[in-house]
Amino acid sequence: MAQVHTSSGLRALRGKAAITGVATYGCGEAPGSDDMLLLARAAHAAVADAGLSMQDIDGLATCSVNATMWPMPVIEHLGINPNYVNGTMLGGSSFIAHLLPSIMALEAGQCQHVLVCYGSAQRSAAFGRKESTAARKFMDPQPFEHPFDPTMPVAAYAMAAARHMHQYGTTREQLAAVAVSARQWAQKNPEAFVRDPLSIEQVLGARMVADPFTVRDCCLVTDGGGAFVLSRAADAQRGPNAPIYVLGNATACWNRQISSMPDLTVTAASQSGAQAFAMAGLTAQDMDVVELYDAFTINTLLFLEDLGFVKKGEAGAFVASGAIAPGGSLPVNTNGGGLSCVHPGMYGIFALIEAVRQLRGNCGERQVAGAQLALAHGNGGTLSSQATAILGTAATL
Secondary structure (H helix, E strand, O other): OOOOOOOHHHHHOOOOEEEEEEEEEEEEOOOOOOHHHHHHHHHHHHHHHOOOOHHHOOEEEEOOOOOOOOHHHHHHHHOOOOOEEEOOOEOEOHHHHOHHHHHHHHHOOOOOEEEEEEEEOOOOOOOOHHHHHHHHHHHOOOOOOHHHOOOOOHHHHHHHHHHHHHHHOOOHHHHHHHHHHHHHHHOOOOOOOOOOOOOHHHHHHOOEEEOOEEHHHEOOOOEEEEEEEEEEHHHHOOOOOOOEEEEEEEEEEOOOOHHHOOOOOOOOHHHHHHHHHHHHOOOHHHOOEEEEOOOEHHHHHHHHHHOOOOOOOOHHHHHHOOOOOOOOOOOEOOOOHHHHOOOOOOOHHHHHHHHHHHHHOOOHHHOOOOOOEEEEEEEEOOOOEEEEEEEEOHHHO
8 A cells, every 4th residue: 555645734734624515406317407407506506505606616626427628618607717627537536536636725725615516417318328438438448458348337346346255255145235224324315316125135136237246236327416615614614504624535546447456355445545534633433424435335345444444354244234224333325325325427426415414414314413523435437546535523623
């Protein structure tokens, strides 16, 4: 693992910025919408949630799977004139990775309020996930994988799952328990796209997609928009909602192709998590709620291990014990995650939004009592990029 950054400069940024507004829009199915419409609706709602107008926004961070110059039409569409623009695209981890550069821009005085936003109509659009995946074979070639024409990305994650099963004795039932736990949380969330009961037997008996995964081990394909506003701490308290402070944030990337991973059972989350915790001065055991990018059931196991919640190889038994389900010792993916709530191509922003809502105490039946500290983790590509954020209420500063 790369050296953990614990510089005084990064530690000095702890709590210097706060999330002041969050919103989602069109999660599930949004017929007639396109990516920009979903983004814009979520963006306007998040800005209003922060008690601001769009003209107060002078920083922007956004990206798209399909458009390399996506920030420019977003600026045009929203009618803003940002002094800070970030279009870094790292896959689904991007919007959590956008935090630290945005905090630096805020601290430098480059801007006062940064809007981070995303929208995707991949379920309803004519140019959806199938077409986008085919196009990326030309736009984002993977020379050690594409010639074999695997069903991506599911085949990549299935390889990681198979290796974890071989190396640590992880079972199909333990993987299925991840999906069942996510569904139990989703049943408490009115916004979740799928809320039907789900059992271990139903996960195992579903249609096989890529061994060892059935379709129930795989995330949803939905529409959806998400946005949040990041402000300097000094300005954050002026809004209508309690500010949620960014205590730590880090991003790590070790590979693009799954075949280039040094170890299929260890992800760059082991680096991003360690760095984020170091910046925050906290550990995994301090977290009250955890939101992980669960594109596939193996993700939750890998990230629980790599982020330090359990030892390597022990996440399967931990999840099977009911620990991450409602009523368990570690609330994980309390909105239902990408497996049962929403997954419009890139899920990271929704994990962060759920963490903020939990710390605000706005989650109704699924609310984790007394939550003060939360971790939100994003994953991009095929276990390629990882970004970790540690969030806290004012009491944690």
